[in-house]
Amino acid sequence: MKKVFKKDRSGWFLGLFIALFLAMILRTFVVGGPSQVISADGTVVQSTRPVEMSFSDVLRRSGDIKTMNIRGEDVSGELKDGTKYNATITYDPALLSKLAENGATISIDASKTLLDYLGLWFPIVFGVLLIWWLLRGMRGGAAGIGRSLIGQNPTKITTGKPKTTFKDVAGIDAEKQELVEVVEFLKNKDKFKAIGARVPRGILLSGEPGTGKTLLARAIAGEANVPFFATSGSDFSGIIVGLGVAKIKDMFEMAKRTAPCILFIDEIDAIGQRRSAHSFNDQDREQTLNQLLIEMDGFANDTGVIVIGATNRPDMLDPALLRPGRFDRQVHIDLPDLSARNAILELHAKKFKLEDNVALMDVARGTTGFSGADLENLLNEAALHAVRENHSKIEKSDLDEARDKILMGPKKNRKMRPEDIKLTAYHEAGHAFVSVAYSDVTDPIHKATIIPRGRALGMVQHLPIDDKVSMTISEIRAELAVALAGRGAEEVFFGKDKITTGAESDIDMATRLARYSITTAGLSDKIGLAAIKQVNNFGNRSPLESASEKTSELVDAEIRSWLDNAHKDAIRLLTKNKDTVKRLAEELLKRETLTGDEIKEIISGKKKTVKKTIAVKKNGKRAN
Numbered sequence: 001m002k003k004v005f006k007k008d009r010s011g012w013f014l015g016l017f018i019a020l021f022l023a024m025i026l027r028t029f030v031v032g033g034p035s036q037v038i039s040a041d042g043t044v045v046q047s048t049r050p051v052e053m054s055f056s057d058v059l060r061r062s063g064d065i066k067t068m069n070i071r072g073e074d075v076s077g078e079l080k081d082g083t084k085y086n087a088t089i090t091y092d093p094a095l096l097s098k099l100a101e102n103g104a105t106i107s108i109d110a111s112k113t114l115l116d117y118l119g120l121w122f123p124i125v126f127g128v129l130l131i132w133w134l135l136r137g138m139r140g141g142a143a144g145i146g147r148s149l150i151g152q153n154p155t156k157i158t159t160g161k162p163k164t165t166f167k168d169v170a171g172i173d174a175e176k177q178e179l180v181e182v183v184e185f186l187k188n189k190d191k192f193k194a195i196g197a198r199v200p201r202g203i204l205l206s207g208e209p210g211t212g213k214t215l216l217a218r219a220i221a222g223e224a225n226v227p228f229f230a231t232s233g234s235d236f237s238g239i240i241v242g243l244g245v246a247k248i249k250d251m252f253e254m255a256k257r258t259a260p261c262i263l264f265i266d267e268i269d270a271i272g273q274r275r276s277a278h279s280f281n282d283q284d285r286e287q288t289l290n291q292l293l294i295e296m297d298g299f300a301n302d303t304g305v306i307v308i309g310a311t312n313r314p315d316m317l318d319p320a321l322l323r324p325g326r327f328d329r330q331v332h333i334d335l336p337d338l339s340a341r342n343a344i345l346e347l348h349a350k351k352f353k354l355e356d357n358v359a360l361m362d363v364a365r366g367t368t369g370f371s372g373a374d375l376e377n378l379l380n381e382a383a384l385h386a387v388r389e390n391h392s393k394i395e396k397s398d399l400d401e402a403r404d405k406i407l408m409g410p411k412k413n414r415k416m417r418p419e420d421i422k423l424t425a426y427h428e429a430g431h432a433f434v435s436v437a438y439s440d441v442t443d444p445i446h447k448a449t450i451i452p453r454g455r456a457l458g459m460v461q462h463l464p465i466d467d468k469v470s471m472t473i474s475e476i477r478a479e480l481a482v483a484l485a486g487r488g489a490e491e492v493f494f495g496k497d498k499i500t501t502g503a504e505s506d507i508d509m510a511t512r513l514a515r516y517s518i519t520t521a522g523l524s525d526k527i528g529l530a531a532i533k534q535v536n537n538f539g540n541r542s543p544l545e546s547a548s549e550k551t552s553e554l555v556d557a558e559i560r561s562w563l564d565n566a567h568k569d570a571i572r573l574l575t576k577n578k579d580t581v582k583r584l585a586e587e588l589l590k591r592e593t594l595t596g597d598e599i600k601e602i603i604s605g606k607k608k609t610v611k612k613t614i615a616v617k618k619n620g621k622r623a624n
Contacts, residue, residue, distance in 0.1 A: 050076065050084040058087050059095065063102050071109045162228050164218040170347040171340030171372060172212060178331050179203065179220055182306060186224035186260050189304075200328035202296055202307040204268075206314040207333030210373030213310040216333070217264045220308070227261040229254070233270030236288050244271065244288030252295045252305065259304030268309035274318045289318060297325040335371055337467045338364055348376045352383050353393040363399055365463045366446060378402050400447075404461075409454025416452070422589065423490060424450050424457045427502055429585035430489025431460040431482060432599050433577065434570050438478040445600075449593040457502060463596075473523050476513060480566035481573075483510040488570035489581065507563075514562045515555075524558050527551075580605075 058065070058075070068077040075087040089095070096106060166176055185192050185199035192199055205213040214230075221228035231251065236244040255263045271288050296307055309327060311317065321327060336344055341364035349360060367375060379394070381402035386394045405411075416424075432448045439445075443462035450458040471479075487503040522529040532555060574581055584602050588594060594602070 050086045053085050053087040055087065055089050058089055062095065062098055062104075065099055065102070065104045067105045067107075068099060069107050069109065162218040162222040164215065164222040166219050166223055168347070169212060169216055169219045170343040171336040172216065172333055175216065175331050175333050176219075178329065179216070182220055183223045186226050186262075186306070189260065200306070201325065202309065202327040202329075204314065204317075204322070204327040204330045205308065205310045205333060206312070206330065208335055208371055209312055210371030211333040211335060212372045213333060214264070214266060215372075217262070217308045217310065221262045221264075224260075224262070227258045228264065229261060230264040230266065233265055233267045233272070236271050244284060245291045248288060248291040248295060255305045260306070261304070262306050262308060264308045264310070266310050267312075269311045269313050269316045272309070272311075272317045272321045274316060289321070293320055293326065296321075296327075335369060336375075338368075338464075341367055341370060341375060344372050344375050345379070348379050352379055355393045355395050358394065358396055358399065362463065363403070365465070366403055366461070368464055368467065374406070378406060381405060404453060408456055408459060412452040412454070414452050416457070420457075421450065422585075423494060423498070423500060424502065425588040426489045426493050426581070426585045427486040428458040428460055429581050429588055430485040430487075430492075430570070430574055431506075432594075433581050433584060433603060434485035434488075434573055435460065435462070435482045436600060436603050437573050438482065441472075441475045441478045442482060445596045447593060447595050448588060448599060450588050451592055456505070473517070476517050476523070477562075477566060477569075479513060480510050480562065481569045483507075483513075484563065484567045485570040485574065488567060488574050489585075492571060492574045492578065493582070493585075510563055510566065511559065514559045518558050518562070519555060524562075526558050527555060 053061075061079070064079050064081070066078050066080045068075055070089075073088050073090065075089050076085070078084050099106060169176060182199060182203065205216060207213060217230075218228065229251070236247050251263070255261055271285060271292060273285070273289075275286055275289065307327075314322075314330070314332075322330070342361050345360040345364055363378070367378065370378065378399070379402075382394050382398040385401050386398045389398070391398065428448050428450055432445060435442055435445050443464045446461040446463040448458070448460045453459070483506045484503075486506050487499060490499045490503070518524040518527055519532040522531070530551075532551065580603055584594075584599065587598075587602055
């Protein structure tokens with residue numbers, strides 16, 4: 001079959017540009033005829049190119065110049081001894097008069113060559129040809145240009161009917177209930193219209209990263225069995241002004257053709273940020289936002305398109321976007337609590353092989369603050385560790401290693417001095433002992449280890465029985481004593497001149513807890529119930545708000561008093577039970593890691609008795 005190739009006419013433009021560029025370069029390297037180099041005594045040295053003279057040389061040797069041909073700032077001519085020269089000068093009438101008085105012949109050439117005309121017109125012609133090349137093939141005026149630009153800068157839109165349903169979403173039952181009405185509307189629209197009800201046109205999902213906002217949006221589309229369009233707010237921003245508006249129009253037109261459907265915009269704060277009177281440099285983003293507002297609730301508001309937006313920062317969104325008629329319903333997804341974490345782990349665990357003795361509830365207890373994505377990653381890291389250890393299934397040790405890696409970082413093969421290892425063991429033993437001493441108000445201890453991870457040389461972990469929504473003042477004081485017990489153990493067993501910087505994170509945590517309790521929770525008798533904020537929204541230090549300088553000093557003194565009392569309390573317990581703490585530290589040095597039960601056995605001085613099971617045959621005789 002004969003192939004027909006379309007002739008490309010754009011190559012001549014590039015060839016013309018290269019030819020003109022080379023011509024200008026050649027002009028720079030054009031050389032004159034042979035001449036002579038004159039030495040200082042006036043003798044001829046050799047025949048070569050014209051002598052290059054500076055402006056100061058021309059002024060100094062003005063009496064030796066015979067002829068001078070001036071073209072712009074370039075000068076050429078001949079000296080009285082026959083030497084030819086080239087120079088660059090600045091126009092000076094006094095110099096020309098002086099040369100004329102000395103008998104020099106001066107000629108000024110004001111004509112223009114082809115290269116001069118090219119230097120004038122080439123940028124203009126080049127600009128016109130560049131614009132023609134960019135707009136080549138575009139038709140239909142501004143609308144055609146917009147469609148062409150969208151074609152060259154497409155918005156990434158994921159389409160289709162997802163198979164994800166509410167069964168694939170765990171741990172957010174209350175949030176799912178909020179969205180059941182949307183699914184019912186998409187399945188049976190006439191049922192709502194008959195009673196005059198209006199289903200929300202827009203739903204805003206907000207929450208911490210990894211809490212399942214995108215997964216929940218896909219589940220809504222999967223439950224309703226309708227088309228699903230997913231895009232990101234950053235796809236509507238670009239270098240070309242007006243491109244975001246054109247993309248918004250194109251996206252909604254595509255969604256309306258398949259209505260009823262769901263349009264999901266992830267990270268909607270990229271285009272929905274709050275407008276202000278001072279945002280002069282962000283007019284394009286505001287125009288994109290205005291177009292989004294019109295599409296969501298304009299004159300044609302019965303489009304059948306339900307917009308679901310997701311963001312981590314709902315406080316940044318414009319109020320016009322959040323009003324009823326646009327995002328009618330706002331669903332905030334919190335980090336999962338204990339029961340939710342257990343449900344999420346059970347859902348994801350179906351994809352992995354776990355040993356029968358693995359208790360997912362224990363894993364959930366040790367993952368406070370984990371999002372759904374974090375929990376799935378925890379199981380995956382445990383599976384990878386199981387493969388490295390040649391385990392056929394995920395074991396409890398694999399899950400512990402994965403949690404420690406996520407929380408503290410991977411194991412570090414640090415070469416530590418023996419005295420540093422010993423001091424770390426006593427430091428962690430201090431934490432563990434005081435934690436057991438306050439076991440009636442603190443979370444149960446899970447394990448203590450002196451294996452370095454990340455920046456930590458060791459750690460003591462706790463497994464909460466349940467999620468705490470608040471803390472009593474006795475619990476806070478116990479937490480402060482436990483946090484400062486590591487530094488206390490260093491002082492008790494090694495002396496104050498041997499304390500180290502290893503308690504940095506402990507002191508930081510204790511200071512934050514004490515500051516929060518005193519300035520925000522109102523737990524200090526000296527400060528009272530006044531809320532005193534000392535940190536602004538960006539996490540930087542700021543002056544005390546609505547407080548005098550005297551109050552500021554009182555707050556600092558009260559925080560120091562709380563920490564000093566907690567430190568003294570830890571010192572008292574450690575000194576009173578010095579032998580027990582030493583025994584605990586020595587066991588840590590031997591075994592590196594102790595479980596919660598082993599720590600309790602060492603402190604109590606009693607070994608856990610294991611009942612020996614005796615197998616009995618049916619005839620009543622004991623089996624050996």
